[in-house]
Amino acid sequence: MRLAVLFSGGKDSCLAMHKAMQEHEVVCLITVISKNPESYMFHTPNIHLTRMQAEAIGLPLIQQETLGEKEKELDDLRKAIIEAKERFQIEGIVTGAIRSEYQASRIQRICDELGLQCINPLWHMDQVEVLKEVVSSGFKTIISGVFAYPLDESFLGKEIDDGLISKLIEVNKKIELNVAGEGGEIETTVLDGPMFRKRLKVKNTKISFSNNSGTYEIEADID
Secondary structure (H helix, E strand, O other): OEEEEEOOOOHHHHHHHHHHOOOOEEEEEEEEEEOOOOOOOOOOOOHHHHHHHHHHHOOOEEEEEEOOOOOOHHHHHHHHHHHHHHHHOOOEEEOOOOOOHHHHHHHHHHHHHHOOEEEOOOOOOOHHHHHHHHHHOOOEEEEEEEOOOOOOHHHOOOEOOHHHHHHHHHHHHHOOOOOOOOOOOEEEEEEEOOOOOOOEEEEEEEEEEEOOEEEEEEEEEEO
16 A cells, blocks of 8 residues: 655654555655644654655655644645645555544544545554664654653653663653653654664754753754
8 A cells, every 4th residue: 555654753653654664655754844832733843854854764755834723733734645645646644643532533534534544553552662662673763852740851862762761661650651752741853763764963952941841952964
């Protein structure tokens, strides 16, 4: 099946793409760039890197801007998916949804309207297992946003590895936390992975942190 991936540049969309590639042909990536950092649907930290990530992977990218208004932002997503269908003859959409009924149901509805399959390779995976598979699959992933106490500035820019997974599990024991960050507690940026032909090399970084939330902005080159 010819597929497009809803691509944020984070770990979930990258792992979902990697898993989908085992059985299908991924022909393009779709990124929605929200002007609202608190979008209900779309990842925002380091979203500017998706063009570079697509180049490193070797796939065409469709970018669609949105104001990020709740529900209305789905119209912009639909536009991007229609473009992918017309340009690349896609038959389905891949998402990185794990447990978010809000996101999954809305993407499913658009796919149904357009006669496309909706494929969710990570759906209902254990949160810790998602992180472990990100590591075991060879993704180089850093935390680019934290938005929930007790996650603090020290997590920003850290690579997801076995040690960090253990630390997140310990945090979860103290206070209920979506370890994989799908609730928006954690955002990530992937710099390299099994489907990457080249990797992203970080040039400069900027940390912004206040009121128990912060971001790790990256400038990068393709290496």
